[in-house]
Amino acid sequence: MTSFVPPDASAPKADAEAEDAVETRARQEADDPHSPVARFGPSQPLRLDAGVLLPHLQIGYQTYGELNAARTNAVLVCHALTGDQHAANLNPVTGKPGWWETLVGPGKPIDTERFHVICANVLGGCMGTTGPSSTNPATGRPYGLDMPLVTIRDMVNAQAMLLDHLGIDKLLCVAGGSMGGMQVLQWAASYPERVFSALPIATAARHSAQNIAFHEVGRQAVMADPDWRGGRYLAEGVMPYRGLAVARMAAHITYMSDQALHRKFGRRLQDRATPTFGFDADFQVESYLRHQGEAFVQRFDANSYLYVTRAMDYFDLAADYDGVLAHAFKGSKTRFCLVSFTSDWLFPTEDSRTIVHALNASGANVSFAEIESDKGHDAFLLEEPELFAIAHGFLDSAARAFGLPPARGR
Amino acid sequence: MTSFVPPDASAPKADAEAEDAVETRARQEADDPHSPVARFGPSQPLRLDAGVLLPHLQIGYQTYGELNAARTNAVLVCHALTGDQHAANLNPVTGKPGWWETLVGPGKPIDTERFHVICANVLGGCMGTTGPSSTNPATGRPYGLDMPLVTIRDMVNAQAMLLDHLGIDKLLCVAGGSMGGMQVLQWAASYPERVFSALPIATAARHSAQNIAFHEVGRQAVMADPDWRGGRYLAEGVMPYRGLAVARMAAHITYMSDQALHRKFGRRLQDRATPTFGFDADFQVESYLRHQGEAFVQRFDANSYLYVTRAMDYFDLAADYDGVLAHAFKGSKTRFCLVSFTSDWLFPTEDSRTIVHALNASGANVSFAEIESDKGHDAFLLEEPELFAIAHGFLDSAARAFGLPPARGR
Incomplete structure (x- = not known):
């Protein structure tokens, strides 16, 4: 366990030691x-x-x-x-x-x-x-x-x-x-x-x-976006919004139950009585999912999504204890x-x-x-x-x- | 019901009527x-x-x-x-x-x-x-x-x-x-x-x-691929392979049960004893899914995927019979x-x-x-x-x- 170091907000920032200081x-x-x-x-x-x-x-x-x-x-x-x-x-x-x-x-x-x-x-x-x-x-x-x-x-x-x-x-x-x-x-x-x-x-x-499979789909969606740029999108001034939104949409379905989706949306259409016979969001559930995807990319980093899903995939507590x-x-x-x-x-x-x-x-x-x-x-x-x-x-x-x-x- | 027209493979192709002929x-x-x-x-x-x-x-x-x-x-x-x-x-x-x-x-x-x-x-x-x-x-x-x-x-x-x-x-x-x-x-x-x-x-x-939600994720994955080109990829000589592969991967998970995935792959790693700590396909289930995606895009048209999923989404047999x-x-x-x-x-x-x-x-x-x-x-x-x-x-x-x-x- 790391030993306790008291906060020292007063440490001079320019000091070479400051880089090493714990600060809050x-x-x-x-x-x-x-x-x-x-x-x-x-x-x-x-x-x-x-x-x-x-x-x-x-x-x-x-x-x-x-x-x-x-x-x-x-x-x-x-x-x-x-x-x-x-x-x-x-x-x-x-x-x-x-x-x-x-x-x-x-x-x-x-x-x-x-x-x-x-x-x-x-x-x-x-x-x-x-x-x-x-x-x-x-x-x-x-x-x-x-x-x-x-x-x-x-x-x-x-x-x-x-x-x-x-x-x-x-x-x-x-x-x-x-x-x-x-x-x-x-x-x-x-x-x-x-x-x-x-x-x-x-x-x-x-x-x-x-669950690993669902995460892999999300990661592939992010990495398939040309704006992901091999993970260097921040340095190159772009963002893989589309891929990350697709990843979020797929994940979001898994967070809800079939019953909850049915109760919330059923097969209800979006703002109309008959389907449009097109690829716009006809059903309320489509519009909801698209919104989830769009809102998510405004607040979350695409590479963090890769890293944190991977951490979950690797989690197997028993493996560290002889499988028991x-x-x-x-x-x-x-x-x-x-x-x-x-x-x-x-x-x-x-x-x-x-x-x-x-x-x-x-x-x-x-x-x-x-x-x-x-x-x-x-x-x-x-x-x-x-x-x-x-x-x-x-x-x-x-x-x-x-x-x-x-x-x-x- | 359309009336039966016998096959007429001998009809001259250049004839104006040929366009209207049923041929096999x-x-x-x-x-x-x-x-x-x-x-x-x-x-x-x-x-x-x-x-x-x-x-x-x-x-x-x-x-x-x-x-x-x-x-x-x-x-x-x-x-x-x-x-x-x-x-x-x-x-x-x-x-x-x-x-x-x-x-x-x-x-x-x-x-x-x-x-x-x-x-x-x-x-x-x-x-x-x-x-x-x-x-x-x-x-x-x-x-x-x-x-x-x-x-x-x-x-x-x-x-x-x-x-x-x-x-x-x-x-x-x-x-x-x-x-x-x-x-x-x-x-x-x-x-x-x-x-x-x-x-x-x-x-x-x-x-x-x-199910509509899962289909919508697949369609969004296809349409998010820049190579989809608003559906005109064939005319423009490209193919939205990456988006279609992601769509297939997401769908493929829904075709199997958790038990079947567990029986088939569990958490087994791909060709190694320890994880790579990277984003390659570490787990067998990842490799399997990627293969499913790659194989699918070789045989299926991306726009057909949009059309046929949409047909399924629209299916509601009771709706044509007063909801009963x-x-x-x-x-x-x-x-x-x-x-x-x-x-x-x-x-x-x-x-x-x-x-x-x-x-x-x-x-x-x-x-x-x-x-x-x-x-x-x-x-x-x-x-x-x-x-x-x-x-x-x-x-x-x-x-x-x-x-x-x-x-x-x-």
Whole structure:
């Protein structure tokens, strides 16, 4: 584990040592919108699973709620594939609410009046954390494909450096859905002593062949776009918008259930009574998908999409433990609560059950709930009262067991 | 119904009337590989659902087995989205076996020693039947997007013209899977008196929102390719290979089940023990998908992909009957046998049940089997002994009821 280095925002920027200093400040640059950023220099390189050192790491993050004096109320929230650190504040790029405001906020299940919530942009991302759109210090130009590939474990190791930097030794809880849930599992496996409780939602201990296949389609769509330019589009002043939009459209279908698509759109036509007999968006579902694609390319970097999907594909927690998932949690004292959704076909309940079986085999403390929902994989981001009740109960119980006073007014 | 015009291959080609003649001959042109072709001139236009007339229609088709003297042993086989007329012979483009040789051939369930099997390339296709890559007689150049959009009903009406041309009044059976099954249902609804029995497999009476969404992703992938050129790529000497390959890859995932992908590939790596930490095809499933995409673009026209997917999206049989599917089969004397597969998530069993309920409500003669299989939607094309047994039994029983002698040796 990287040793804790206190923030030193006053370090002179021009100083040769400053490059190596850990610093936290709000930046105004485009790749780092209105978030605090932690920077780590060459003396604190991140050793990547790809076998190389990342000498200049920066991590964009957000916090919500006060850290208590004992530093025992910290909750780390991990985001999914295209999420970012703006879990519970207005997103500075899209102007939309944070992606997990359903669950995180004052009086919410992850209660920011009680807990100190941290959310960091993942390694490989494009919202302030080092990724392929970051400047390669060796060339002064964006990394592009010269950025080494990253894994879920690399993402978690980077988050551990951030926590060291913030002076947080142990987390009351790590929570996240989808790829966020993969990080939760990796946290529990890599740093069991730092994780008092873990809430992995709608996730899996390894990415399935079907999910790898869908990701590969998305990557091929991006790389087929001539404006991708072998990954050098930023340096060449273009953007593979069309390919990235197609990738997003394909992925978006997998986030919803057939039932949800049917309920939302059915076969309803767009603003007319009869089909146009053309290739415009005749059906509402087509128009919706096109909008999803167009909105996405305004906020996400195409190469980050390649890197982060690849990290998910590589995720296979058991592989690091002789192929036995239970060994990943051997002797763990972490409390686990797993949640899946009946209509989630991307990360079906079976994936969660596999994790529960492994946790049971390792003697861990685990509860599991499959929630009846027709909202598909996206259910973890949506209005799901049963999820809220489970998360609230689990967090509250963990907080009391960790020595926190009961929530006010309860 | 178009009246029967006998083939007249001897009509002088230069004659003004020749343009209007129905002719059957093998052509050597690239767009018509080694198949008989039926041509219909302006005096026999096809009225399309789009509200326009198609004045020059040609249909590429194949036949297998002898038509009996009473013309009572004809079975029409309808192909799926990217299929063609080469159901049971070596495909002249790919050099691979016909797409339904599992089911069609000597001694097979659709026994070409007993039945006269006809399979025609669908309207909008690219294997000899009029489609967007055909020459637009008005311009002398490929239609491209000037070809009017077609529907499943248009395809069936074109097939009815072919049967008239071939002198076949009534079909012993119409059979097909997926989009082929849609044609079977449309045949039974539009021409009940011409269909003695119907075998729709792994299909639906209307395309779901999710399926429309997947098709839209494919179309967007094609149209996002700069080499698509607004549909004029043939005239401009290019081909949107990359976009079409991405479309095929996305579609191909939907044809398989998660279990089949897992069984076939799991998370196995391609020719190595550890991942490359790059964007080459690391996993076998990636390599397989890329191959599927690359092979497909060698044999299929990109605009045909747009047209035929659109035809499927528009398919909603009940819509033509006041929204009541049972009305489509009112008073029908056709014998129906429906088949679905447990792991088919593109055309799930529920879709077949909906059809069965409608047929029951209309008092039709119907049997239904859901076959246990982990092969997904593609199961209808694969080695499925239960499907073979059902098809054999259904065809044999229909043949006897239609007055055919028992099969030899049985």
